[in-house]
Amino acid sequence: MSWNNQGGGPWRSPGQGPWGQGPTGPQPPSDLEEWLRRLQQGLRGLTPTGGGGGGGGAARLILVVALIALVAWFALGSFYTVQPNEVGINLVFGRYTGKTANGLNTNWPWPIGEVIKVPVWDQQLTEVGYRSDAGGADILAESQMLTGDQNIVNVRFRVSWQIDPTDPEDFVFNILNPRETVKAVAESIMREVVGLKTIDGVLTSDRKSIEPDVQQRMQTVLNGYHAGVLVKQVQLQSVDAPAQVISAYRDVTAAQQDQQRAVNDAETYANSVVPEAEGRASRILAEANAYKQQTILDATGQTSRYSQIYAQYKNAPGVTRERMYLETMERVLGEMSKTILDAPSASAPVPYLALDPTTQKPAGAPK
Template identity: 50%
Template sequence: MPWSNQSGGPWGQKPQGPWGNGPQGGGQPPDLEDILRRGQDKLKGFIPGGSGGARGIAAIALGAVLLWLATGFYTVRPDEVGLNLIFGKYVGKTGEGLRYNFPYPVGSVIKPRVTTVNTIEVGQRTGDTTQRISQREVPEESLMLTGDENIVDINFTVQWQVSPTNPEHYVFNLKNPDASIKAVAESAMREEVGRRNIQAVLTTDRGPIEAEVRRLMQVQLDEYGAGVEIRQVQLQKVDPPQQVIDAFRDVQAARQDQDRVRNEAETYASRVVPEARGEAARIVQAAEGYREGVVADARGAAARFTQVYETYKTAPAVTRERMFIETIEKVLGASDKVILDHGVGQGALPLLPLGSLQAPAPLQPQAGGAPRNQPGTSIQQGAGR
């Protein structure tokens, strides 16, 4: 049942509400015109000379202008740069501290953070769900073609920050910074991976790839006027595609075995080759020594023959006698012998075992090359020859 002031409502005959007395003054709403009139009367008391005074209007306008101008002060933090705009046009930038620009709507200030390092993931997405970190692969970004027409799965991150020297380029030239930087990063990585073979990408070229991709990204973003500095490019995962990773591991194991066998062969060669070269040098030196000895002996024999011939021309008889004696000495000096006088012992002495009476004595070469008997060799010289 609707509440009525005539009947007093459901709580009795008197006009009372549920919290005590009911609305006073018969429940009539307040007079809005009376409230506005009272406000105007109070305002007239504060304005000198009444509402129609020019001085009062000027004071109000001046106060409003000063209050509006005071709103132009702003503070730039140490990690920020202030970009001043007037009627939407960029007019300059300011450093940290208390600064001033025309207040809104004439002027405005944009304060990008230039020391914050931002990270962009390419090939994967990392999220924190239910108090644990989860990663989600993005194959359309991670699968890339190498220079030898193989496919490699690469996940990497890019760390970047707003350029402190050109923050206005970042603010006014990039509509979607994260998407633009990710597109440039993916393009640079595909270009660099396409220049290399998959074996180098998987093993030795990680560092060069990171450095080259960072350089390519910085050059491209500078050409765009992006106002972004690339701090680091870091490869997180470089693997063959999941479908063929076992085959690639087998190939990698075979390459390692190949390298091991090659190293063993090179080690063996480095040991055997010097030995063979040393033996060859020894043989060559021995042959050269033998050649020099033979040549020297031949030259000595030729010189001796020449000297004997010259002597023979001077005294033939003496030379023949000397040559005969030297020849007999060479022939008989190396054999066991007993010399008997032909005039003595014609009968019995030849029957004696003369060969066993003395042991053969070793021969010693003379200065002229002919052997001679050792002391103690008994030779019986006959009366005649």
């Protein structure tokens, strides 16, 4: 049975509680009602009529809420931040209107406007022929290529690239899948360049020229696509012959390296011997020139001496002949033992043993 204070049901009358008579008289409005009432009074001047029934107040309330929502939507959706490594692409109704640099920027809020943030300064890597995230596993469908002399090689390489910061809109709008496009262009260009080389060149001497050649050709093709991509570097990770013949090609490579080492040793030896031989040749030439000059000077001096003697001989031939004879005898007989006869005699000279101590031979001379 329901509780009844004085009969008549659980509530005696409107405004009464279960414990008897409730509060009587007008009740004070709540805070929300007071705020709405003041807001309506403040906005009455916005409507054509100053008063109205409950329908007019509801319309004004809807208008106020709509205005507040509009202001909040515009204020909160118009500002956005671009990071230092990004460029903002502004769209209005899906149409490109410009790009913005890093920092705080504004655009129409969604759904009128849209901002696409492009990481233009991030370095992107595209791997062809292998995947580093799979432990470096080979992908033969990408790595196997045909050389110009009809041989197969496995080429694994990677391309470092970035979005062009001057034309990021090309990267966003012109190519449907830019990363796959870069990969396809890299593989195609590498096949083209390898097809112009021989297998020996690809495995040895031509590897350094392949990388810049592929980079330049890739950039040309991507510029033709207006892809908004800058190719920074092409790096060959490995270039090998097929597994069935790789041991034979390694032997060939080792032999070529031995040949190159022998050539380098020969050039080193030549560089050390040739200067030495040139030095000896220069010394011989210098000595020959010195001997030549000495001989010329001696001949010149003898000629001058002969000319002087001849001039004296013409003045006094007899005296000059006598003097020349005496000087010659002095020069010829000066260092030898002599016996001088004063005058000729009727009998032949008698030999004698010279006992003069001044004519003794030096010690150690043969007897």
